[in-house]
Amino acid sequence: xxxKKRKQFVLSIALAALVIAVLVTSASGVLExxxxxxxGEPLRxxxxxxxxxGGAEGPAMQPQDVCTSYAKLKGPILEPTMQYPDxxxxxxxxxLNQPAPGKGGxxxxxxxxxxxxxxxxxxxxxxxxxxxxxxxATRRDRFQxxxxxxxxxxxxxxxxxxxxxxxxxxxxxxxxxxxQECDPDTMQQVLFNRGQFDYVVSNNLWYVEGQIAAYKAQKxxxxxxxxxxxxxxxxxxxxxxxxxxxxxxSKGKLYGLASFxxxxxxxPTWTWASFEHIDNPCxxxxxxxxxxxxxxxxxxxxxxxxxxxxxxGLDPALWxxxxxxxxxxxxxxxxxxxxxxxxxxxxxxxxxTSSCTTCHARSTVGPLTNDKFFGAGRLxxxxxxxxxxxxxxxxxxxxxxxxxxxxxxxxxxxxxxLQMDFAWSFACANNIGSDSNPCGTSE
Ligand code: HEC
Numbered sequence: 001x002x003x004k005k006r007k008q009f010v011l012s013i014a015l016a017a018l019v020i021a022v023l024v025t026s027a028s029g030v031l032e033x034x035x036x037x038x039x040g041e042p043l044r045x046x047x048x049x050x051x052x053x054g055g056a057e058g059p060a061m062q063p064q065d066v067c068t069s070y071a072k073l074k075g076p077i078l079e080p081t082m083q084y085p086d087x088x089x090x091x092x093x094x095x096l097n098q099p100a101p102g103k104g105g106x107x108x109x110x111x112x113x114x115x116x117x118x119x120x121x122x123x124x125x126x127x128x129x130x131x132x133x134x135x136x137a138t139r140r141d142r143f144q145x146x147x148x149x150x151x152x153x154x155x156x157x158x159x160x161x162x163x164x165x166x167x168x169x170x171x172x173x174x175x176x177x178x179x180q181e182c183d184p185d186t187m188q189q190v191l192f193n194r195g196q197f198d199y200v201v202s203n204n205l206w207y208v209e210g211q212i213a214a215y216k217a218q219k220x221x222x223x224x225x226x227x228x229x230x231x232x233x234x235x236x237x238x239x240x241x242x243x244x245x246x247x248x249x250s251k252g253k254l255y256g257l258a259s260f261x262x263x264x265x266x267x268p269t270w271t272w273a274s275f276e277h278i279d280n281p282c283x284x285x286x287x288x289x290x291x292x293x294x295x296x297x298x299x300x301x302x303x304x305x306x307x308x309x310x311x312x313g314l315d316p317a318l319w320x321x322x323x324x325x326x327x328x329x330x331x332x333x334x335x336x337x338x339x340x341x342x343x344x345x346x347x348x349x350x351x352x353t354s355s356c357t358t359c360h361a362r363s364t365v366g367p368l369t370n371d372k373f374f375g376a377g378r379l380x381x382x383x384x385x386x387x388x389x390x391x392x393x394x395x396x397x398x399x400x401x402x403x404x405x406x407x408x409x410x411x412x413x414x415x416x417x418l419q420m421d422f423a424w425s426f427a428c429a430n431n432i433g434s435d436s437n438p439c440g441t442s443e
Contacts, residue, residue, distance in 0.1 A: 070290075086294065090293055090308060090324060092262060093262070095108065109193075113131060115190040117133065118197060123433070125207065128206065142250075144188050153375070190229060193229070195224050203221070221420050231260075237254055241256060242256075245318075245321070261274050271329055274325040276322065287340070291326070293305065301320035332398055332399055350395045355395055371431045378417065384397070
């Protein structure tokens with residue numbers, strides 16, 4: 001009797017398992033079919049905010065949050081930046097990372113001017129930086145210590161707006177934040193192309209007094225359409241990891257390229273692109289990558305991308321380890337929701353509130369600008385709220401608040417801060433004869 005019951009029990013378990021197995025296979029069959037039916041459709045492994053609870057990163061993304069994501073348009077592509085941003089991001093990535101002409105194995109962007117040679121220490125207006133000097137091989141290779149820069153970014157606060165920046169406790173999750181996890185021991189390089197370099201130097205914006213003069217003259221700052229800047233983030237790697245990374249040496253130490261951000265003036269509010277190595281500790285953890293060109297529905301680099309790599313002399317086995325996080329071309333989407341994009345290393349600690357375009361719109365110069373602290377006398381970098389337990393302040397996002405720039409109570413409205421065309425690197429400038437700006441520390 002007991003035996004029989006046990007047999008029945010075993011049988012029903014087996015049956016249930018079979019039913020579950022059939023259900024699972026047919027469900028995954030449906031998924032596969034969908035994937036097969038739509039090759040190259042957007043990869044949305046997880047929705048915009050990959051976490052629904054606040055994590056170590058900070059506040060959780062909300063259902064209304066939108067990450068950069070663009071539908072594929074039908075018809076001829078006449079404006080690649082706006083009509084097919086993801087493809088444009090990859091194409092520009094390939095153009096910048098293709099081998100530079102001649103010997104040396106460097107990439108196109110590695111021949112540009114290091115920002116440390118634009119915003120020089122002890123600037124002397126009689127001796128402006130020259131492109132030839134700034135791009136000398138030993139100069140342009142210099143690295144900046146990110147740890148120091150991040151500390152400098154967070155500590156300054158001499159501005160009228162800073163009183164609004166006191167930590168506010170918010171309802172909801174209370175993350176305990178440890179930035180180290182996402183942003184390991186990294187170094188960075190910021191490199192300007194010729195268009196960017198010439199504009200900064202010829203307009204005397206490479207030292208603080210020149211920037212204040214622009215404010216006083218109320219002279220609009222508008223970079224030319226060929227201006228491009230790269231921010232490269234490097235992390236120390238083991239020699240056995242060399243095949244997995246684009247790598248370089250600095251001071252005898254081996255570094256792998258972990259993040260690659262480029263901005264260019266192909267549209268008036270710039271395009272903002274974030275690429276990451278797939279081994280970055282927080283890649284795709286808090287913000288899902290948005291890419292409808294480079295990575296196919298199965299999560300593999302697409303055939304189109306591999307073809308593009310080969311066309312630019314890039315080995316697909318290596319370069320497909322880099323992924324597009326997203327490309328931002330607007331402040332908001334068509335219904336006014338803030339568009340978010342953040343790199344898991346460069347924006348570690350505020351990735352879930354990050355908007356490249358909105359934060360960079362805060363790069364300004366005001367009458368009280370000086371070099372004592374990074375960005376002092378300008379609009380503060382972080383306009384967003386603080387979240388309890390997260391030591392890092394958060395990014396503002398969405399459309400900029402015009403009343404930060406103008407006082408509209410007067411006629412005509414009075415200028416409070418002059419916007420510096422989205423280039424935060426201006427905050428790295430020194431006063432004539434001084435070298436106290438923390439951006440200047442290099443290895
Ligand atoms: C909360 C503010 C903030 C956000 C969000 C932000 N940045 Fe920045 N960015 C800065 C600051 C401050 C600097 C200057 C210091 C440095 O080099 O890190 C900077 C520097 C840069 C530079 C060097 C050139 C320059 O003139 O600013 C690039 C390129 C850049 N960021 C790209 C991006 C991209 C792409 C994103 C979005 C994925 C982004 N940033 C998001 C604040 C921000």
